[in-house]
Amino acid sequence: MSAYSVTEPSKASKWLAGLLVALYTLITLLPLVWIISTSFKTGPDSISYPPKVIFEPSLEGYVNLFTTRTRIAAEDFAALPPPETWYDRIVRDQGMVIAGQSRFGERFMNSVIIGFGSTFLSIFLGTLAAYAFSRFKVPLKDDLLFFILSTRMMPPIAVAIPIYLMYRELGLSDTHLGMILLYTAVNISLAVWLLKGFIDEIPREYEEAALIDGYTRFQAFRKVVLPQAATGIASTAIFCLIFAWNEYAFAVLLTSGNAQTAPPFIPTIIGVGGQDWPAVAAGATLFLLPVMIFTILLRKHLLRGITFGAVRK
């Protein structure tokens, strides 16, 4: 028996690698843990110094996130009947009463519609374009692909003013459609390039076999290429969704009432009735969930997507 193997890393390097991964995980997770724990703190707990690691959990942040509250005169407050629901009580404990619903639910839905809508559109257009670039002789193919890529070479916000003016003229400002189109335009280059890579990896023989078996080109694409490209489509969709979901600058600039997404909305909570950190943290926590769920659902594909091409041939 030899003392060490050339292919197996040594114990020390395994330890070192493990330590680095643990450290990285800690650094990445700490802010998340902080936000999530803050969302379950009461207002005073959230700003106590030194910070409380152990605290009594409360849903105050979440209740505040979804409601607007108001203070009423002390005698009126004392005369109120006992709180009817658990959230009434939480608000009452802060010395206030519920005045109505906040707009968070609405903003969150806007984020869902715009985020998933633009992701779907990017993937739909991206897959078709990538397939065409991968399989057909497209005139000026390389130039077109470069042009598509070049839209990513400047920060999108650099064209914010022209887009703002354009959208105002076209009546697309503050509409779902406008935001979906904008995010799709930004994501499409990523989608085309990533998906072209994935489709290039799928042997043409599969489609040719389907063509010979009596299927049309489109049927072969739908029934043979698409299932094969699922991995690439899933990982591309995650990247597109993350961008559209997190986008802040355009959302601030182009939306205000109707189509405002959650990212520009969450900071506005700070201004309502003092610095309500638990409510901000609750908004951020809820905002994390859809992308997290989407990623977890597709994680099998994502992992395969990242390592795609690394092991084959």
Add this chain to the structure above:
Amino acid sequence: MSEIVIKNLRKEFGAFTAVQGSTFTIRDGEFFMLLGPSGCGKTTTLRMIAGLELPTSGQILIDGEDVSQKPASQRDIAMVFQMFALYPHMNVRKNIAYPLVSQGVPKAEVQRKVAEVARILRIEHLLDKGVGGLSGGDRQRVALGRAIVRNPKAFMMDEPLGALDAEFREIMAEELRALHDRMGATTVYVTHDQLEAMQMGDKIVVMNHGVVEQFGTPQEIYDHPATLFVADFIGSPAMNFLRFEGAVAAGGTTVTLGDTPIDLPALQEDAAGKLVLGVRPEHVTLSDVAPLRARIEAVEYLGTTQIVTLSTPHGTVKARTPSTLPARVGDLTGLALNTPRLSLFDATSGRAFRTAANAGVFHG
């Protein structure tokens, strides 16, 4: 089943000509080999017959109907790909059933046919497995099953044994040929392996640089190669070439190598200039009295036979002799050539001259 006629078929990819004016006929029920080195245009020819490439010019007639510009899905041809191209997201049963599904065959009929094909190919136990974990031979059988399940007009096979281990290749070659004989289906088979082509084919087309070099039965091609390329490509070891300059008129039966006269089948046309005398190793015998002198350079023992490499003033010659015959490296000996089996080529054009022996073979 059907006859396939190829007329002046040509395919260009930009400036590159992959196939230049091929013409040949594949008769009904034939096992037809397209043979040649890689890049010779054999696969492109096959893909044009299948409809995966459209020809630049020329005609492809299947049962008299010109299909050269029709899409693959309308030609009713089945194909077995080199890497099998089994649909990876479907199990064996679905893979085999897939061509029937496209034709809208009723479900019960599909089940019956798939079961029948699985029985013929002895893969019934694999039907519900995924295709990912199958061995090479089983993948091959599934690919064949997908091809034979729907009685197509013809089968195209693109080096179907190329991805198999040597041991499996033998078995599958036999199975393929047996399957063909049983179904009597017109089959076009692409290979770069001359042994495979001769072992399995009824007819062989030898291609090189997009040009059809020769077209005939394996025996015709082996015994009477039409060009130097065919002579060199077919047979292992390849045909020996003795290079010399000389002139023989039509009707002549002797060429003179240096000053050694050698008999050959009567020429039917004039030959002059740089010539090449071709002789297969098995038609060379070592004889001390023969006038063509040679020195033994090496001996390879092959069991019942041995390959003796000899040097002559006109080039190296390999002889296949019984291994009982003594042959020592360094010895001087004479070479006797089997006259009826000699070919004479023009060294410049590579073309074989027409002689009494090969006249019946050349199709012009």
